Amino acid sequence: MLHTVNKSPFEKTTFDSCLNHARPGDAILLIEDGVYAAVKGTAVAERVAALNGDLSIYALGPDLSARGIKDTSLIERISVVDYGGFVDLVAEHDVSQAWL
Amino acid sequence: MKFGILVNEGPYTHQASDSAYHFTKAALEKGHEIYRVFFYNDGVNNGSRLTVPPQDERNIQNNWTELAEKHDLDLVVCVAAAQRRGILDENEAKRHSKNADNIAPGFRISGLGQLIETGIECDRVVAFGD
Numbered sequence: 001m002l003h004t005v006n007k008s009p010f011e012k013t014t015f016d017s018c019l020n021h022a023r024p025g026d027a028i029l030l031i032e033d034g035v036y037a038a039v040k041g042t043a044v045a046e047r048v049a050a051l052n053g054d055l056s057i058y059a060l061g062p063d064l065s066a067r068g069i070k071d072t073s074l075i076e077r078i079s080v081v082d083y084g085g086f087v088d089l090v091a092e093h094d095v096s097q098a099w100l
Numbered sequence: 101m102k103f104g105i106l107v108n109e110g111p112y113t114h115q116a117s118d119s120a121y122h123f124t125k126a127a128l129e130k131g132h133e134i135y136r137v138f139f140y141n142d143g144v145n146n147g148s149r150l151t152v153p154p155q156d157e158r159n160i161q162n163n164w165t166e167l168a169e170k171h172d173l174d175l176v177v178c179v180a181a182a183q184r185r186g187i188l189d190e191n192e193a194k195r196h197s198k199n200a201d202n203i204a205p206g207f208r209i210s211g212l213g214q215l216i217e218t219g220i221e222c223d224r225v226v227a228f229g230d
Contacts (some may be wrong), residue, residue: 088130095224
């Protein structure tokens with residue numbers, strides 16, 4: 001399953017809900033303000049870094065750039081994708097769950 | 101692959117409509133089929149042709165219309181959500197005795213059944229909202 005999270009973890013609890021429901025083999029894509037969960041050194045960074053390795057975590061590049069977040073500020077396990085990569089992730093997973 | 105897109109938010113409020121637009125464009129560029137884009141709740145506001153954003157700013161409604169024209173997309177606005185928010189086509193305006201309609205080119209008004217059909221017909225449905 002692909003999970004998309006579009007809210008900052010410091011504003012809403014959807015990222016937390018997503019982490020509580022995601023299963024091994026799932027992918028999480030951070031979009032819009034959700035990309036703040038990808039930044040190193042924040043209150044959620046440790047939890048993100050400690051997540052099970054079977055869970056892939058991505059962040060949408062254009063939304064990172066729009067917020068001035070550079071690749072060097074990202075937690076190591078985060079992979080950056082563009083909109084084409086977003087489309088590929090949706091195609092690769094049989095279901096997409098938007099945590100709105 | 102056949103994609104369905106659900107847009108639950110209006111333009112210029114949150115990023116949802118922009119994200120949905122860029123996703124739809126990227127999917128088309130990759131050769132996927134967009135079976136339908138369904139606009140629900142405040143998302144119906146994407147379908148008004150009377151918006152006049154500043155000239156140096158993106159025009160979200162026009163973007164959808166142009167994309168629909170280029171790729172023959174089916175942009176569907178939920179009728180119940182549209183009535184509440186004053187989005188009317190010629191028929192709806194007549195039916196409710198209103199003196200004008202405002203639906204943007206490329207959009208059509210229909211029911212929630214079209215969303216269910218999107219779920220049945222598509223390989224993937226992606227939702228964008230607040």
